[in-house]
Amino acid sequence: MPTDVANTKELKRLTNEALNYTGPRGILAAIVDELVGILESVSGFRVGQEQSLTEGETVCDDGLAISPAQAACCAGEYQRTAFFLRGAHSAILQALEAKPGGAVRVLYAGSGPYAALAVPLMTIFPPEKVKFTILDLHTESIQSVRTIVSELGLECSVESYVVTDACNYTIPPRGLPDILLCETMSTALEKEPQVGITRHLLGQAPDAIMVPESVRIEAFLVNTSDEPSMIIPESADPSGCRQPNRISLGPVFELSKAAIRSWAPNETHRLPAQSIRLPLIPKPSYRPFLFTTIITHGEHVLLTHDCNLTGIREIMEIDALAAGGDSYQFTYLLGQNPRLVAEASESHAQDSRRD
Template structure:
């Protein structure tokens, strides 16, 4: 039996309360499954077999509609981002009382995953959205979702555009920008290019989500990393080498950096680790999700002396860090 609009919104509200306020992972998993069932049922976009195609841009890959739907099902990723955005909205409501908080969501996908659940926590008199995606199929699905859930009062506009070149609309004060368009180590997708375009256009008080993305070079050992998954609460022994890049509200494009890697008889793999601070205390660390899985750079066999490795970020249709020993 098809749910009424009221039943859909009650179901979404209950699931969102779990994401925001519960810490039991089984409850959180079930809440995300309920959200997926609801969103997929309304839009017809199911996070199942990927049969559609990514969109390739001069600034990187924009994921397909079904791939974007899959992002919802990464438990810790969704939970941390939704919680962080919830706290960020409350912060803005406290600091600019009496104003509607206008949020640009660049790369909203078919579900508006990081904002749609929060319509159960805030009214349209408190928050308004500009939902932007370069994929017309994703944007059309988002329109259907908001129409069928009777949430159109929240939306200033649905925009099909490239976020790396998008300009804020005249007469709309943007208080928050959300863009979660990345892979681990900032590869492949246009997160850096989007930040480079949008952050300079933001007012000083406006918030960018995520607050910080740090990429660090780390020496690892396979046996140590394996224990992380097989031994309860095991903390792998690693050798932190140096910060490769940090993107934040005080945005700067990545600059070439040279890092000295110490000699090690035990740790022979150089990885890039990614840590994402969504907002406040909501942080995604190593192995929390696909965005923070270590990215292997190279193996350093029989290394008796320290060596220097130069990293450079390439902005292109295949963005990411290159390295030279």
């Protein structure tokens, strides 16, 4: 019998609303705020006002594992949480169709202290249909999730709890997941280990559905005299009539199942990315930026400025003296500080030396 039946029922109601609501953003924000509020209240985990958010973060071989406090704050970002929940829900439905009569296994890597992309779905799917493995580097986060699951009476939905670096985790051969759920990233796939974790786990469970399904990074020339004051989510402006002037430079990098399969499995230093060629630059206020689009699963997409993950990041390697016709090759660097870097092509470098 659940310790807190009322909160379990309310969490289920809010989860259904978060999955299906299509009205004004302000109401969705309130729904997610209430949902996360339940997880916070039953967990006992609190972010203190005097506490530094970076206290407890860990630099790993494949990137920065943010602190439990930071992860708790991320759960409150409503558009991000709602669309990842929808993507995970959609992926589970797809996996259930492929396994009639069987249970779907979800490996959630980087749960944070609330497991906000898993616990709500435990109220929707019965444990005989979906089983979760909850993994996080920080013991404090796993202890918090254990408390939440116990208080809400959802223990049967959790197959196991794991405290480890996901990039070093060996999946039990008899427990291969049907879904790999991981949201350990920041803008333009910088700093955090999303690429390393996904690549490592998919190598062990190649048939698993990835959530997010795709993280796509593109380059644009942006009129910086307009952009900073125009933080309008693209999904709230489908016609683009309120967006600043941007000139597409093309795709740069994508994290997806197809991309991972194309990479050399033993590569430990860098991954291939695309090159761009600058067009005629209209005026000095135009600068190159990276834009991130996240397909959590199927139709559930986070566009530019929908959340912190899909903000924009200036390409600092391309200096103010760059001119139309200059080419730059991108590479994704692996290691403790993963990130995209751009280098001038050889022909451009030679032209610069002649100048």
